[in-house]
Amino acid sequence: MSVDAVQGGGRLEGKVAIVTGAGRGIGRASATLFAAHGARVVVADLDAGRAAEVAREIGSERALAAAVDVADQGSVTAMVDAAAERFGAIHLLYNNAGVNSDGAVDRATLEDWERCFAVNVTGTFLCSRAVIAHLEAGGGGAILNQGSVAALVGIRNFAAYCAAKGAVVALTRSMAVDLAPRGIRVNCLCPGTVYTPLMEPMLRERGEGDMQRGLDLTIEKYPIGRLGEPEDIAAAALFLLSDEAAFVTGSVHPVDGGMTAQ
Template structure:
């Protein structure tokens, strides 16, 4: 039902975590996958895993904050059917203790990076007769999350960009939606816990898991399944929408 045969998909931040899960699933469903990541090694690992499973994947090392590099990468890829704007970074801090350089870095990756990829991809989607875009937003764009000032600001911008793109490119048969995950168990979470809570990783993992009303974090493959649906022909009537996948965090955590 959700096959992507003969589709060409670009997944930014596809070298790890949610992006890697999306790339792997899309390739399994028949897409030709192009992984864009700042790390050559991360690209290579995902490409190898997909190839070993019989899929088709290509890796492209690229810093999404640099528009010239983004355009060169997308031009090399050529006409596409799907863009997943997944590359992003996290940040912890309030408005009065977030250093300017940290704020600028979050905006550069999480907002400008999405803009740069949209700027490069939309002409390629239009050239190909349309397609689907999914931007990775966050529950932090919906509700107040403590000490996530810069991150929440950026993800709010991603949600607004989603609506704008959906409106502006209806006549080009380009659909644009976003996904708002709650906490997802990725390598980032494990690294954060080992750095901030050495020796207490299991305890803190359990505590973070219980902040989701459903009692656990999401798995990357669960987010990937939602992205697959939104990029498939089964979702051809859906555009300009955000889809929380949060274990009830937005509506049940009050």
């Protein structure tokens, strides 16, 4: 999807936004939408090739590709330094990078548990910590953390992921309380199932090897009658990071087609 194909409107005009995990899926849709709304965007991803491709699509004058492992402190510092050097300021951070886990609590491995917490929780902590001085220097800013419906209801065979996303919700509230007096808003999105590469193994497993059956069984859980699109989540992220949400902080938003309303 090119920036030109996305309807723009200047809601992030003059802002510099870092989007982690922006090489594909929700992060890619969000970085593209933010740029279409006037932001200069740091397309940060573990996969340098995917980050470069998305930055190229957005356009080199508005986008910087950055290879980063959000779970690694040195890597995060280098990414944030590069962003500040290139654009001279940082106003917004979308902590979107995340990984799934596999298994009910008695089947989950310690390695899977630790990786899930390292990327989803420690990554959110490290990236947030690294940008706060930049946000304050610019007179304030906003951080958006990526939770999941898995933080709000139990999802079968997803023990580590549910726990990690629950931690992201709790961290959001803690950060919001600490940072509000310093002019920084912090919110959390909890998407329902969005059809992205991340979800394919889960959908296939749910369908006992049959992807279509996995999809059908999943859609049954969604009153709205479909799964989410990356653009559905990007639209909510745009609002929460824009000045239109100036009075919104510490909030947790399911964007889930009614899945958690039942």
